[in-house]
Amino acid sequence: MNFMRNTHRVALLVGATLLISCPALAQEPKAGQVAGRVFYAAYIGLPPVAVDQAQVVYYRNKAGVQRNGAAHVYIDQQFHTGLLPGGFTSFCLAPGNHTLGAYLNDAPTYNGKRTDLYQANLEGGRTYYLKVREDGNTFPMPIERTQAEQELSTTRMQMHALSRATSVEACRYYAHLKDDERFKHYTLASDVLFAYGKSDYRDISLAGRTAIGQLLAELQSDDAQLKHVQVTGHTDPFGSASDNQLLGERRANTVRQMLLDGGIAESILSADSAGSREPVVHTCYGPRLEQISCYAPNRRVAIRVELDRPQP
Secondary structure, eight states, X not given: OOOBOOOOOOOOBTTBOOEEOOHHHHTOOOTTOSTTOSEEEEOOOOOOOOTTOEEEXXXXXXXXXXXXXXXXXXXXXXXXXXXXTTEEEEEEEOSEEEEEEEEETOTTTTXXXXXXXXXXXXXXXXXXXXXXXXXXXXXOEEOOHHHHHHHHTTOEEEOSSOOOOTTOBOOOEEHHHHTOOSEEEEEEEHHHHSSTTOOSGGGOOHHHHHHHHHHHHHHHXXXXXXXXXXXXXXXXXXXXXXXXXXXHHHHHHHHHHHHHHTTOOGGGEEEEEEETSSOSEEEOOSSHHHHHHHTGGGSEEEEEEEEEOOOO
């Protein structure tokens, strides 16, 4: 899954970890506990979580809806909610491996509990934006944060069903994270940047050039000085470890070159490769073409930006 990295340290303040409440969430009733309510509050941005949790926002866009029934969201084979068009749910989990999926036309057999189980390794301190697929596929569609929040602006919190997912935790928001804005994390899908298996500068697609252009515009419009930009290439598990390492490196170097050409100083740019060692999606089934589609979130270029913000 093409997730947005948002990693921070946990800090202890005077012997105790200081928690903050998110105003939009403080008075929020729990799903399934408000009679007759299907939706509740409109989506607003969520605070970051620390490394002891991973945060997930799962939503269903109104656009492109092919089936009007609920999409049943399962977490670790347990029912969490049924997302209707224009609905979202947000929750936290302990970092580690979890199965996630959204299933249309799931009733009355409820196959989502036991079939097409897609495993993801959720990292602590990260917020993941996942969208329901309307094409019948059940594995999550990861969305980059900026696009996700644009689409989420027209959604409302799903309220009508009580979660039965025992691995879901209440999100804990820490005061020290609110002010830590030195880092930004971006993820570019390799399938947008390159054709499958490609990595060279001349292989960058029009959509890829547009995506990098948008990233450059955001970086250059930021009111903080760029201190360092780290570009890391990631691949799917097909092929040997050495080939994947090289492919990730080539893709990272190509993106680095495009950032350099776009005006980012060479002295603050670096590139490396994680190969296939840091997957988001772990287990895919079916014919090779289906597996290639399922493993798409693993094919990505991650960009970590360190900002040198002036002290207030």
